[in-house]
Amino acid sequence: MADALISSFDAVLSDLDGVVYAGPHAIPGAVESLQRLDTVGVGLGYVTNNASRTPAQVAAHLRELGAPAEDHQVVSSSQAAGELLASMLPAGSHVLITGSAALAHEIELVGLKPVHSAAESPVAVVQGFNPEIGWKDLAEASYVIAGGAMWFATNTDMSIPQARGMAPGNGTLVAAVAAATGKAPLVAGKPEAPLFHAAAKRLESRRPLVVGDRLDTDILGGNRAGFSTAAVLTGVDTLETILAARTDERPDYVLADLGDLYAPYPEVVGDDGTFRCGAASAVADGDTVMVIGSEDDLDAWRAACAAWWTAHPESPVARGPQLDWRTH
Numbered sequence: 401m402a403d404a405l406i407s408s409f410d411a412v413l414s415d416l417d418g419v420v421y422a423g424p425h426a427i428p429g430a431v432e433s434l435q436r437l438d439t440v441g442v443g444l445g446y447v448t449n450n451a452s453r454t455p456a457q458v459a460a461h462l463r464e465l466g467a468p469a470e471d472h473q474v475v476s477s478s479q480a481a482g483e484l485l486a487s488m489l490p491a492g493s494h495v496l497i498t499g500s501a502a503l504a505h506e507i508e509l510v511g512l513k514p515v516h517s518a519a520e521s522p523v524a525v526v527q528g529f530n531p532e533i534g535w536k537d538l539a540e541a542s543y544v545i546a547g548g549a550m551w552f553a554t555n556t557d558m559s560i561p562q563a564r565g566m567a568p569g570n571g572t573l574v575a576a577v578a579a580a581t582g583k584a585p586l587v588a589g590k591p592e593a594p595l596f597h598a599a600a601k602r603l604e605s606r607r608p609l610v611v612g613d614r615l616d617t618d619i620l621g622g623n624r625a626g627f628s629t630a631a632v633l634t635g636v637d638t639l640e641t642i643l644a645a646r647t648d649e650r651p652d653y654v655l656a657d658l659g660d661l662y663a664p665y666p667e668v669v670g671d672d673g674t675f676r677c678g679a680a681s682a683v684a685d686g687d688t689v690m691v692i693g694s695e696d697d698l699d700a701w702r703a704a705c706a707a708w709w710t711a712h713p714e715s716p717v718a719r720g721p722q723l724d725w726r727t728h
Contacts, residue, residue: 402664404440405653409628411443411605412661413596416458417450418613418635419658420467423563427634431466433658440662443603444473447596447610449555449589449617451478451528451570454502475599477554477589478506481526484588485552486510494520496549498541498577499528503554518544527577527585528554529570538573542580551577555589557617561635591621600627611658613637615649628652632660639701643708644720650709654702666699668706675710677703684711689721692728 406412412434414420420430437444446469448458455474462469481503485495491511496518497504504514507526515522518540525541545551557569578584589595600608610627612618613635622629630653631642642654653665668677675682680693680700684707693700708721 404662405630405655405665406437406440406442406609406661409442409607409609411445411600411603411608412437413445413447413599413603413605413608413610413622413627414658415612415614415618415635416446416448416462418561419611419632420446420462421465422561422635424461425563426465426467427657429657429659430634433661434467436662438468443605443608444468445599445603445605445608446474447590447599447618447621448474449477449529449557449570450560451476451481451503451506451554451589452500452530454505455479457502472602475595475602476506477595478503478528480592480595480598481528481552481554481588482506482510482512483594484586485512485524485526488550489524493524494522496520496522496525496541496544498525498533498537498573499554500530500532503528503530516540518547522549524550524552526552526554527570527574529557529560529573533573538576538580542577545577545581545583551581551583551585553585553587555617556585556587557590557614559636561613566636590617591624593621593625596621596625596627600625609653609661611655611661615641615645615651619645619651620649623648623650630655630661632657634658639698640720641718643701643705644718645715646718647709647713647715649718650705654698654705656698666702668702670706670710673707675703675706677706682707684708684721687721688724690724690726692726694727695725 610622678699
């Protein structure tokens with residue numbers, strides 16, 4: 401029997417929302433899969449764009465769910481934002497916090513002074529997700545940014561998975577300020593590579609696997625960092641959007657969930673334009689991919705991805721094929 405996929409790596413760098421949990425609840429099977437990593441000698445780090453909580457709070461939540469998590473295993477976009485601001489501003493600079501107390505804490509840790517009003521003469525604004533943010537907060541940020549202050553965002557995720565479905569993410573709030581000011585922020589977290597490099601360095605990992613549910617943050621960021629990437633189907637992106645992914649956002653592996661880390665990953669073999677994976681096969685012809693297999697079979701989608709991506713190796717925009725499903 402072939403080796404499990406995870407045997408090729410020395411660490412997993414896992415996203416949280418949409419991979420480990422949705423809202424307050426763990427995704428079925430996720431905790432057990434994370435617990436198994438230690439038994440196979442694979443390290444674990446969490447890389448999150450959610451800047452509403454401190455890494456210690458995130459780790460405590462993970463432990464409540466039963467997942468293995470020490471504080472140092474969590475690397476957040478608020479930490480990345482703090483490091484980015486500290487590299488560009490003099491110590492003691494006033495920074496307007498449009499976000500959570502956790503974000504303010506990270507800014508304070510790097511020697512900058514968090515403030516909450518334009519009256520305190522901030523030279524920069526840092527914006528991170530906080531479900532308590534209101535119109536007045538966004539307006540205050542807009543006034544300061546329009547006045548010439550530097551603008552940073554922890555991340556620009558447009559949505560965030562919750563137990564009841566998809567909710568607006570930090571990117572929607574950043575977009576509101578951008579619309580008001582005509583300006584764009586510097587982004588600290590995913591999909592930028594430093595967040596992933598920092599996580600791998602903490603684990604002393606040479607062969608990490610980045611696992612995420614979002615092509616535009618997790619997969620793009622992992623690819624930019626030069627790491628292997630795996631997309632799971634428990635959050636934002638779907639088989640259809642993965643198939644249509646632009647080149648920079650294409651994952652190396654497509655998994656149903658974290659449990660697939662412990663299964664052998666089927667080889668996709670190409671022969672004269674026909675790509676086979678398991679019992680399925682796919683052929684690209686113009687804007688169509690003919691797939692012999694079942695829509696319920698993940699191998700069929702893996703074959704379709706190989707066929708379409710080989711036919712369109714350089715795709716700067718997301719564009720998917722028409723699918724022609726056949727049984728034989």
